[in-house]
């Protein structure tokens with residue numbers, strides 16, 4: 001059984017749709033010149049399972065690896081190590097042609113900015129026909145029918161079929177991008193900040209459209225956003241990432257005041273309107289560089305609960321008291337402890353945390 005965002009329990013088929021196991025993504029640093037040796041640890045040891053039909057939200061500060069995880073899930077980013085299986089088949093050991101079909105037909109991705117994600121020289125009809133042509137879906141008339149069906153599915157008037165992206169509003173462009181992601185009837189759609197480039201007035205419409213499509217089509221949806229309130233509203237389950245690591249995974253209704261990882265609590269405490277009007281939990285300094293992540297727990301340099309144990313190892317996942325809730329922390333928040341208490345605790349121990357932040361990092 002999976003708990004939906006509205007609190008209802010729904011039964012899901014047992015076999016997972018996507019399983020990511022111990023995935024690491026390491027890039028060469030973009031800056032530093034031709035002979036730079038710096039590596040960016042964009043994703044470290046990610047384990048994640050997505051069930052058919054569920055919505056998983058991914059939150060975390062800028063640069064923590066959310067987009068990298070999203071791209072790994074839809075087979076756009078090959079992990080440096082680790083595995084990604086889609087409907088039981090390992091994506092990166094199958095022949096490339098098979099992977100293109102598996103990923104192309106089974107997944108869809110919606111990007112932040114539809115202005116850059118859509119080819120400006122193609123009409124809406126051409127944009128929506130393209131995946132059908134590439135994957136040779138049906139006859140020419142059937143493809144035309146599918147284009148019409150997709151436009152109606154996302155609420156685009158027929159009259160826009162011959163329009164170019166530049167002639168559409170931001171909201172209409174994002175509808176085209178959503179329709180394109182749905183063209184091949186995927187099981188999984190990953191939406192990476194799908195509303196952050198849109199006017200506030202159309203954001204709710206696009207979010208409602210995604211929720212509606214997800215229910216109607218039985219899609220699994222991975223929803224990446226900085227907007228924690230929205231993630232919570234959209235998702236069944238929330239993943240918190242910090243500096244390339246998944247540090248907590250919990251049912252959406254537990255992320256505010258029942259999260260066990262100090263970072264998740266701090267992140268949510270800084271979201272206006274989510275909890276009591278209290279000050280956010282204070283953290284020490286900025287997020288460390290992804291080229292030199294701290295040893296052990298990556299959050300320890302900013303955490304008010306950190307001690308030398310945290311500099312030693314990254315703990316394995318521990319299960320919280322409720323199903324589907326797990327976290328990786330040596331000194332988790334106690335079950336039932338209020339965020340208000342944590343603010344008070346952090347305020348008194350931040351000087352110690354500052355000292356911890358000065359501990360040596362890995363070379």
Ligand SMILES: Nc1ncnc2c1ncn2[C@@H]1O[C@H](COP(=O)(O)OP(=O)(O)OP(=O)(O)O)[C@@H](O)[C@H]1O
Nearest residue numbers: 027028029030040042062063064065066067068290
């Ligand atoms: N192709 C690349 N080459 C070098 N570094 C990269 C590359 N792609 C991502 N990174 C780095 O990897 C880290 C994770 O990036 P990612 O885009 O996944 O983070 P994010 O959480 O999605 O950030 P944001 O919320 O700002 O979009 C960042 O430090 C980023 O600069």
